[in-house]
Amino acid sequence: DADVTxxxxxxxxxxxxxxxxxxxxxxxxxxxYWYRQDPGLGLRLIYYSFDVKDINKGEISDGxxxxxxxxxKFSLSLESAIPNQTALYFCATSVGLARxxxxxxxxxxxxxxx
Amino acid sequence: QxxxxxxxxxxxxxxxxxxSLNCTYSDRGSQSFFxxxxxxxxxxxxxxxxxxxxxxxxxxxxAQLNKASQYVSLLIRDSQPSDSATYLCAVLTSGGxxxxxxxxxxxxxxxx
Numbered sequence: 001d002a003d004v005t006x007x008x009x010x011x012x013x014x015x016x017x018x019x020x021x022x023x024x025x026x027x028x029x030x031x032x033y034w035y036r037q038d039p040g041l042g043l044r045l046i047y048y049s050f051d052v053k054d055i056n057k058g059e060i061s062d063g064x065x066x067x068x069x070x071x072x073k074f075s076l077s078l079e080s081a082i083p084n085q086t087a088l089y090f091c092a093t094s095v096g097l098a099r100x101x102x103x104x105x106x107x108x109x110x111x112x113x114x
Numbered sequence: 115q116x117x118x119x120x121x122x123x124x125x126x127x128x129x130x131x132x133x134s135l136n137c138t139y140s141d142r143g144s145q146s147f148f149x150x151x152x153x154x155x156x157x158x159x160x161x162x163x164x165x166x167x168x169x170x171x172x173x174x175x176x177a178q179l180n181k182a183s184q185y186v187s188l189l190i191r192d193s194q195p196s197d198s199a200t201y202l203c204a205v206l207t208s209g210g211x212x213x214x215x216x217x218x219x220x221x222x223x224x225x226x
Contacts, residue, residue, distance in 0.1 A: 108157050
């Protein structure tokens with residue numbers, strides 16, 4: 001079984017729709033992250049959470065919101081989707097080992113906004 | 115702004131050759147350095163980490179770190195077509211949050 005899962009894996013939506021991407025993990029990690037990846041732009045951090053009561057904005061949080069429902073669940077919402085949010089979205093976790101911090105990624109959600 | 119720079123490639127090497135992937139970073143206080151491999155359409159996975167100046171070897175992979183020059187590299191010996199992927203450099207910069215900054219990745223193609 002995968003340690004970090006994302007649902008849905010693929011999603012097509014229309015401009016203006018609200019959508020939610022979900023992430024669950026069985027690794028027992030406290031830290032969870034949402035990234036988007038666009039061709040040529042690498043991974044960019046949207047939001048991150050170090051525990052259930054801790055939510056922080058990343059470098060590109062505008063247009064997104066998140067919810068940390070439990071240690072194992074971290075959801076990303078697009079309140080009103082727009083075409084330039086078309087991208088590959090990754091959830092990741094880490095254990096919090098300071099300088100040895102390694103990130104573990106989910107399989108990704110491919111989002112297309114028409 | 116803390117930056118991590120990689121040549122986007124593609125870097126094309128013949129099977130059996132050494133592939134050399136490079137990464138530079140701007141934050142002199144950076145502590146830890148990672149190489150992730152990402153196959154097309156898949157998620158990144160960690161292949162190497164390095165924390166001290168010098169070389170670190172793991173099988174066919176060698177990571178090299180030079181903090182004075184703010185440079186980290188990944189060498190892949192005896193490259194195989196299965197090594198064809200995008201390689202992401204990630205750097206833990208100073209500041210205490212221990213969130214990595216990723217480079218944009220270098221595409222590697224190993225041709226038979």
